[in-house]
Amino acid sequence: MPLRAKVASSVSRTAAALSRAAGRGDGSVIGGWIGLKIDPDLLAHLAAGRAIALISGTNGKTTTTRLAAAAVGVLGKVATNSFGANMPTGHTSALAKAGSTPYAVLEVDEHYLAQVLEATEPHVVALLNLSRDQLDRAKEVAMMAQLWRAALVRHQDVRVVANADDPMVVWAATPPPNHDHRINPPQVTWFSAGQRWHEDSWVCPECGSTIQRSGEQWWCTGCPLRRPDPQWTVEDDGVLDPTGAWHKVSLQLPGKVNVGNAATALAVAAEFGVRPVDAVSRLSSVTSVAGRYAQVEKDGRLVRLLLAKNPASWLEAFDMADLAPTLLSINARDPDGLDTSWLFDVDFAPLRGRQVLITGDRAYDLAVRLDVNDVPFQHVRSFNEAIRAVPPGRLEVIANYTAFQDIRAELDRVN
Amino acid sequence: MSTESLRIVWVYPDLLSTYGDRGNALILARRARQRGLPVEVLEVRSDQRLPATADIYLVGGGEDGPQALGAQRLIADGSLHRAVAQGSVVFGVCAGYQLLGNSFFAKGTKCAGLELLDITSDRGETRAVGELTGDIDARLGLPPLSGFENHGGRTHLGPSVSPLARVTAGVGNDGASEGAWRGKLLGTYSHGPALARNPALADLLLRWATGIHQLPPLDDTWPDRLRSERRAAVAAARA
Numbered sequence: 001m002p003l004r005a006k007v008a009s010s011v012s013r014t015a016a017a018l019s020r021a022a023g024r025g026d027g028s029v030i031g032g033w034i035g036l037k038i039d040p041d042l043l044a045h046l047a048a049g050r051a052i053a054l055i056s057g058t059n060g061k062t063t064t065t066r067l068a069a070a071a072v073g074v075l076g077k078v079a080t081n082s083f084g085a086n087m088p089t090g091h092t093s094a095l096a097k098a099g100s101t102p103y104a105v106l107e108v109d110e111h112y113l114a115q116v117l118e119a120t121e122p123h124v125v126a127l128l129n130l131s132r133d134q135l136d137r138a139k140e141v142a143m144m145a146q147l148w149r150a151a152l153v154r155h156q157d158v159r160v161v162a163n164a165d166d167p168m169v170v171w172a173a174t175p176p177p178n179h180d181h182r183i184n185p186p187q188v189t190w191f192s193a194g195q196r197w198h199e200d201s202w203v204c205p206e207c208g209s210t211i212q213r214s215g216e217q218w219w220c221t222g223c224p225l226r227r228p229d230p231q232w233t234v235e236d237d238g239v240l241d242p243t244g245a246w247h248k249v250s251l252q253l254p255g256k257v258n259v260g261n262a263a264t265a266l267a268v269a270a271e272f273g274v275r276p277v278d279a280v281s282r283l284s285s286v287t288s289v290a291g292r293y294a295q296v297e298k299d300g301r302l303v304r305l306l307l308a309k310n311p312a313s314w315l316e317a318f319d320m321a322d323l324a325p326t327l328l329s330i331n332a333r334d335p336d337g338l339d340t341s342w343l344f345d346v347d348f349a350p351l352r353g354r355q356v357l358i359t360g361d362r363a364y365d366l367a368v369r370l371d372v373n374d375v376p377f378q379h380v381r382s383f384n385e386a387i388r389a390v391p392p393g394r395l396e397v398i399a400n401y402t403a404f405q406d407i408r409a410e411l412d413r414v415n
Numbered sequence: 416m417s418t419e420s421l422r423i424v425w426v427y428p429d430l431l432s433t434y435g436d437r438g439n440a441l442i443l444a445r446r447a448r449q450r451g452l453p454v455e456v457l458e459v460r461s462d463q464r465l466p467a468t469a470d471i472y473l474v475g476g477g478e479d480g481p482q483a484l485g486a487q488r489l490i491a492d493g494s495l496h497r498a499v500a501q502g503s504v505v506f507g508v509c510a511g512y513q514l515l516g517n518s519f520f521a522k523g524t525k526c527a528g529l530e531l532l533d534i535t536s537d538r539g540e541t542r543a544v545g546e547l548t549g550d551i552d553a554r555l556g557l558p559p560l561s562g563f564e565n566h567g568g569r570t571h572l573g574p575s576v577s578p579l580a581r582v583t584a585g586v587g588n589d590g591a592s593e594g595a596w597r598g599k600l601l602g603t604y605s606h607g608p609a610l611a612r613n614p615a616l617a618d619l620l621l622r623w624a625t626g627i628h629q630l631p632p633l634d635d636t637w638p639d640r641l642r643s644e645r646r647a648a649v650a651a652a653r654a
Binding site for chain 1: 428429430432433434435436437438441442445460461462478480481484544545563565606607608611612637638640641644
């Protein structure tokens with residue numbers, strides 16, 4: 001590592017430690033920010049010599065990163081940005097903090113995938129899904145798929161692990177018909193993890209025709225784009241690998257969506273030569289991810305925290321939640337996106353029959369939505385009021401980003 | 416009404432449904448049913464023919480590509496024009512508002528609109544993103560508009576349409592006026608589920624569609640609280 005990079009890396013670690021000691025955060029962003037000021041190429045320098053996996057997509061990337069890091073851990077020490085700090089500053093901090101490791105598994109914000117591909121020259125990139133998320137400032141879905149596609153064509157040596165169930169991802173992972181045929185496009189391993197959300201992929205990104213669906217299959221009615229045959233699939237509570245062997249997945253994380261994330265993690269690890277049979281037991285060591293799925297006892301209530309940031313992830317959260325009293329909390333601060341329109345893209349009907357409480361800065365937006373959805377609810381002013389309003393036993397909490405952090409803070413930053 | 420039940424068509428949800436546009440169909444249907452009116456909601460995708468005899472047509476928001484494609488298919492289909500000629504109600508939101516006009520810009524190209532509203536849209540220098548409020552044309556007898564806008568267009572009104580509202584916060588058409596209406600056609604930049612925050616506007620569309628001048632009042636506790644909370648937030652942002 002060049003001297004400048006060494007200094008930058010050391011200062012970065014110190015700043016992160018100071019930030020944690022001062023109680024200002026977990027240090028996962030500030031350290032990288034300072035390091036990159038001293039050496040703009042620090043991320044590339046820190047990445048050099050490591051075999052790296054990048055994990056990106058709208059939903060599930062934090063959890064899949066944690067699972068993939070556990071799976072790759074079969075081979076040796078793995079650096080990872082496990083606090084969900086998923087932009088280049090976060091990657092820089094994570095690699096600097098980990099010191100020298102043979103492997104790294106990094107969660108990447110979908111907007112930064114091209115940049116991080118360039119800086120880290122990864123061995124494998126996993127593409128999970130693309131759906132609408134914070135459209136008041138984020139890129140629209142088709143535009144994001146286009147950026148991914150353009151970035152991947154430039155990196156023919158990278159191996160791609162991609163979701164066969166999401167037409168936008170399949171399109172992004174497939175080189176454009178007019179690509180330079182002297183260059184071999186990246187090799188793709190397809191996985192199928194199921195997809196509940198279809199609203200962003202009715203129109204073919206290649207030709208504009210309608211996309212038809214039947215069961216798990218989908219195909220464009222106007223061009224050859226269709227669901228590729230996946231090599232990795234979810235079957236019951238396990239994963240079918242490319243050899244046809246089935247591996248039971250025992251997770252401490254709820255929901256079918258996490259079995260899908262486990263399948264993805266095993267597929268990523270396999271690209272490093274990890275056999276699923278060796279990795280699968282390590283997945284059950286993952287209990288909660290930056291507070292997500294954490295269970296906390298409070299005043300006789302067993303509180304479980306579920307993060308849901310956008311329509312697709314709300315559908316998954318309903319699937320994970322037990323039939324128990326449920327608190328929904330919605331904010332619309334900067335990290336959440338300022339627009340609450342997406343509430344009408346979510347069908348809250350699965351909550352009928354449960355005791356539903358609502359809170360958060362934008363509880364009234366949620367109230368209007370639930371009212372139209374014929375879901376009875378009770379408005380509470382605080383998390384503590386919600387605790388008092390439900391009987392002892394399970395309380396499910398589903399919240400969007402800053403609302404989730406607020407509640408996590410009330411529970412002493414549970415991890 | 417054309418038949419026994421109120422027929423609401425959600426036009427091209429596969430193209431024109433960027434963010435919560437479904438809300439407007441859900442809200443209209445619920446408010447009609449609460450008055451005892453039977454309702455039928457039809458979701459008509461862009462590869463299907465649009466019925467020409469529905470009572471209310473909802474045209475939602477969309478990205479540039481789908482907006483241009485939606486306009487092309489609606490012009491080719493022709494049913495929306497026939498429906499308007501027969502007195503149907505049309506409610507256009509954001510991209511759906513623009514495409515009801517004479518022309519609009521998508522992906523840097525000028526596209527022909529449906530020419531149902533005398534408006535033309537071009538590109539503004541900045542994107543308008545944030546709360547949008549305005550005092551609605553007094554002839555419509557509605558409380559102030561409350562919404563959220565997210566668009567790059569600027570819209571210019573011709574002589575045969577009236578602005579829906581005078582802007583009090585946000586940009587709307589051009590920073591001064593917002594939306595447009597003529598007869599039973601109404602368009603707004605208040606995007607997505609615009610009727611969630613404007614139940615009186617929802618009832619106006621229902622009155623136009625049914626010809627019932629006095630609709631029984633509903634319990635609007637939650638929309639009213641939402642409206643005052645948003646009003647306070649806009650005032651606080653200004654202070």
